[in-house]
Each structure stands twice: as structure tokens, then as C-alpha cells.
């Protein structure tokens with residue numbers, strides 16, 4: 001594979017998803033693109049690079065991006081944002097406008113552990129009175145990963161990562177060697193394919209937005225654009241949760257850290273007052 005081939009592949013990934021692949025990530029191409037080469041009858045990464053340079057093919061480009069996105073996730077990942085949401089849910093539920101649901105968005109939801117963790121907190125907060133007061137929107141750029149997320153089926157290894165045994169017993173049923181989330185928890189979550197670079201239409205406003213461990217893959221300009229778009233979707237009393245290695249600082253003034261809460265951000269005062 002030449003530098004031009006690498007640039008053609010990385011260029012497609014960046015244009016479609018915002019993810020920046022630097023040349024030290026060339027090994028990722030070697031390890032992850034094998035199935036794409038087979039599927040599209042390409043003999044090598046060089047052949048793939050050449051084809052991407054010379055024609056735009058939706059299905060091929062989509063497969064390349066799917067293969068090169070990282071879908072690592074776990075239940076209640078990093079703990080703190082979920083603790084913060086759990087503490088705030090009673091207040092948010094009490095202060096919602098009558099007739100309007102409380103809305104929470106998991107904006108790069110991967111295999112579903114994040115939105116299902118939120119749904120379990122909601123179920124705890126409403127103490128079993130499951131009604132339509134809370135909507136959880138879970139979105140991701142990857143159609144394949146959303147298919148897995150919608151199934152709500154997790155391996156023993158996956159449920160052992162971060163899920164308290166109490167929640168496993170309460171909110172899952174065993175299905176052979178796997179665990180399936182209960183339908184009443186799953187029904188709180190609506191999955192949709194959306195790209196953070198462009199698909200914000202009709203998404204509405206949210207009291208909570210989880211956008212975690214995805215901005216790290218973007219360049220500064222893309223991070224700033226996405227953060228400003230998210231700030232516009234945050235209700236005045238809403239909170240944006242970012243991943244442990246992510247921040248708004250130096251990227252936008254529309255969001256400010258929530259005092260004493262690592263990874264939590266609120267709309268800046270002038271916007272909230274506006």
C-alpha cells in the first residue's frame with residue numbers, strides 16, 4: 001500500500017465520519033479491512049485505495065468506515081456521568097413540562113451499553129412505574145453496530161464489565177449463554193442511524209446528552225462544530241456528558257463545565273438566559 005492508497009482510505013473515513021486516521025494507524029487498515037476486501041473482491045489494500053480514488057461507491061465507502069470505527073463500550077462506563085444523572089433524575093422528572101417527556105440522547109451509542117445503562121437508571125428512578133415520561137434516543141453512524149444494539153443481547157464478558165449484579169438480575173434474563181435486556185427496559189430506547197457531522201434534523205431538545213469517547217477521534221475543528229451543534233440541542237437545564245479524555249475547553253464557549261462534576265457540561269449562562 002502506497003502513501004496515496006493510505007491517504008485515499010483515510011480520506012474517505014474522515015469525510016464521512018470525521019475520524020482522523022494518522023499514518024501510525026496503518027496497522028488498523030491491515031487488521032480490519034480484510035473482510036471488506038473479500039466482500040468487494042479486491043485483491044489488496046492498494047486495490048482498495050485505487051478504487052476509492054477513482055470512483056465514489058456508497059456501499060464500499062460505508063463498509064470501509066464501519067470497519068475502521070472503534071466500537072469499544074461497556075455498561076456504566078467511567079461511572080461518574082451515570083452517578084450524576086441518577087442524582088439529577090428525580091429533579092429533572094419533577095421539573096419537566098406537563099405532557100412533555102424527559103429526553104436523553106446517547107449520541108454515539110455503539111453496541112447499546114450506554115443507552116441501556118441510562119434506561120436502567122430511569123427505571124430505578126421511576127420505581128417500576130414505566131410510562132412514556134422518558135425517551136432515550138440512541139444514535140450511531142454504524143448501521144451494523146445499531147443492529148447489534150437493538151437486539152439487546154450481551155455476552156457474559158460484556159455484562160461482567162461494569163454492570164452491577166443487582167441490575168443484571170433485575171433487568172436481564174438469561175438466554176442460553178447470553179443475557180437479554182428486558183423488553184420494558186429496551187422499549188425506553190429508540191435507536192436511529194445518525195451521523196454527528198450532519199444528521200441533526202428533527203432531533204429535538206434534550207435534558208441530557210451523552211456524547212462520549214467519539215470526539216477523541218475528530219480534529220479540533222470537527223470537535224468544535226459537533227459541540228456547538230450539541231449545545232443547540234441541550235435544554236437550558238440540560239447536561240452534556242463527555243468521555244474522560246474529552247473536553248469543551250478551547251473548543252467552544254457555548255458550554256461550560258459543571259462545577260465539581262468531571263465530564264459534565266452545561267449551556268453557558270448567556271445562552272441559558274437568552
Ligand SMILES: C[S@@+](CC[C@H](N)C(=O)[O-])C[C@H]1O[C@@H](n2cnc3c(N)ncnc32)[C@H](O)[C@@H]1O
Pocket residue numbers: 016017018019069070071072073074077107108109110111114139140141142145194195196197211212213214243
Ligand atoms: C468508542 S465508541 C463509544 C461508545 C459509547 N459512547 C461509550 O462511551 O462507551 C464510538 C462510537 O462512535 C461512533 N461514531 C464514530 N463516528 C461517528 C459519527 N460521525 N457520528 C456518529 N457516531 C459516530 C462509532 O460508530 C462508535 O460506535
